[in-house]
Structures are given as structure tokens and as C-alpha cells.
Amino acid sequence: MKRRAIGYALAAGLIAVPLLLAAFGPLLAGPAGPRSVSFASGAGHWLGTDSGGRDVWRQVLLGGRSVVLVALGATGLAYLVAVPLGLTAALTRRTWWEEALMRPLDVVISVPSLLLVLLVAATLTPGPAGLAALVGLAAVPEAARVVHAAAAEISARPAVEALRIQGESWWRTAFGYVARSMRRTLAADAGIRLTGALYLVATAAFLGI
Template identity: 75%
Template structure:
């Protein structure tokens, strides 16, 4: 598929750099002059502190990817059981009690929530992953709940209840399996949102050191020398964009393939 191939092309290089870059970055060499163009010893030039840009690129992807993936997993670990519980409770007051607090959080932009909490706690990468994951819970829970309500009203769910099946088996064995495409699509959306939110937070200096080897930090700190040494800004910015776009295309292609397979099986 065209989207799958394009997504794979876009995502391979950023992922390889994020996963393998720190292993091949080597020891830091002597620092040069700030914002020098590519040359001997620094083929992508130097950054705002005179460090080798290529080495910073090799080191800067792991934090972005790990924090975004961790945040996405955490968001679903919280949102999915909460949404399933609300969909299967059968009691309107309990469903309201579970979901209504999420409306308050939805009213607050995720980035603003992260920034407000971060000003008080000054989180590191782990804290940033928790903040981003929690900020994604309300939207994820709403999407999963909407799909789970329809799945929970199917006759097979009522039959399982009459047979005395446990809540966990009904929720995760039947309802969650029925809405697995929705879960997969939402996971892709949350991952992309987490990537952008993590990158934006790092760009603003939240959760990372001001001189950390991080793609988003590189974009921010090297902006003053954009016209002297563009590679220090352009390369990490393109890597973040390629990672986000490639992830989106891969999830879209996977959903399209799953839907096509389902239609063929039904026929």
C-alpha cells in the first residue's frame, strides 16, 4: 500500500537514530566555535555551545521517542479500564461519576496542563511522560467509551452476563476485543499527540535540561544561529516531523488493511 510504504520510509531513519544513535555516538570531542558550518570533524557543523551537531542528533531522539511511547501506554492503561467500566456499569449515576471529571480536564488544553503542573514539580523525563500520559487520558477515555457503549449493548454481552461471567472477561475478553480497531486507531492518535506535546514541552524547556541532547531542545536553542548554521535546527525538526507523519501513515494503513480484511471475511 502506498501509505504504508511512505510511512515506513519516513519512520525508519528517526527510529534508527533514536534507538541506535546513542550506541554509535562515541565520546564527545573537543568543542569548537559556536554555529560553524560543516567541515572537518564536524560534518554537520557545531551548535550553540560548539558541540558537534551530528553527535547531538544521534543522542537526541531516544528521549523524545521513549517519553512519547511511555506516555501513550500510560494513557491507555488508565483510559481503557475507566472507559470500559463506565460503559458496562449499567448505572447512569456511576457512569456520570466516572466520566464527568474528565470533562473538566478536557476543558484545559493539554499543553497548558503540562506547563502548569511542571512549573510546580519541575519534572524530569519520567515526570514529563506521566504528565503527558495523564493529559491524554480524557480524550482517550471519551473515544474508547463511545465505542464501548455500542459494543456493550450487543446480545453476546448480555448472554455472558446471564452466564455469570466475570466483569474482566466481559470487558477485556469481549468488549475490548470488539473495539480493537478503535483502540488501535486511538493509540496512533495518542502517540502522535504525545510526540508533539513532548517535543513542544522540551522546546519550552519543560522536563529536560536547557542544554540536553534532545531534538526539540536542539531546535529551540539553536534558533539564534539559524542563518549561520541551519543544520542544527533543520535536521532535528525534520526528524520529529518525519517520525510523527510516518507514525500517522502507518496507523492509517494498518486500519485500512484491517477494515479491508474484515469486509472480505464477511463477504
């Protein structure tokens, strides 16, 4: 138990430090100093400067909050769509309906997420909310497949069949039992989705979207 508690504390620290830096970074950035191009780290420039002479560490502190907020919004949106979609496909007794819901997602997964974001952004000019929507929708297929796989295993349990025999509503069966039973799986997958969203948002920002 003590070793597990230490592991939880270390994991919480690894998550909290970058999030706190992102949240309070603009307050810690300070005023912009004189520009000097020096890609190597040195006095006053922990991470060096970019090609425009701006301090890279200061840019990280200034931009971290918006990147994290957009990534969190994208991850939340992805699960808002993926959880009902995956549950519906897993709990239906009609194979054709399950195939109709899941097979198109397999096609979308074959296209890299960054390419999808770039293709849409080429025709639109998304702001932070639009970028969050793009990244979130790009994450839906993989998140839905995880939800579907976890829910399919749980839906085969006798407890789900008992709920159906008792005449429980689909909503209570899906969200009251199945979704609650796979919350650990969803929590683990959410970390992966958030990491991917951070990568996509940061890349999109770097490319000027």
C-alpha cells in the first residue's frame, strides 16, 4: 500500500507540474527582454532563443495555457461523442447496426489525425474553439473503438441480461451499469487522448492554424 501511495504521488506530481506551469505561466513569464538569436541555452535564456530572437522558455510559459485548454476541450468533446456511440454499438442486438456505426470509423482511423485537421483547416479558419472541435472530432474514432471494446465485454455479463429482463431502460443499462463498470478503462484512455490532443494542438499552433 505504501509503495502504491508513493506511485500515485509521483504520478500526480508529474501531471500537476506541467499543468500548473500552463495555468500560471503567463504570470511567471515577465516582460520581454531584448531579442538576440542564440539557439543554445545560456544566461537569461534557459532554452535558448528562436530564429526571431525571442526567448523560447518565455514563449512556452505564454502559450502553454491556451494549448492545454484547447486540448482539454477537444478531449472532452471526443468523449462526449465517442461514449454514446461506442455504447450504442456494443449494446445493440442488431449486427448490421453495430457494423454501420463502427466500420466508417475504421476508415477514418486510416487517415492520420494531423492530416484531417490540416485538410479541414485549409478550407476554414478555425479559432481556438474551432481547433478544439477539429481535434476532438479527429479523436472520436479511436476513443469510440476503445469504448466499444470495453462495453462489448461488459455487455456479455449476466448482470446486463438481468437488467434487460427486468425491463430497465437503455439509458440506465448503458450509463448506469456498463459505463460505470469501465470508468477505469476510460480514465486510462483519456490520458492517451489528452496527450494526442496536446500534440495536435501544439503542432497546429506551430503551423499557424
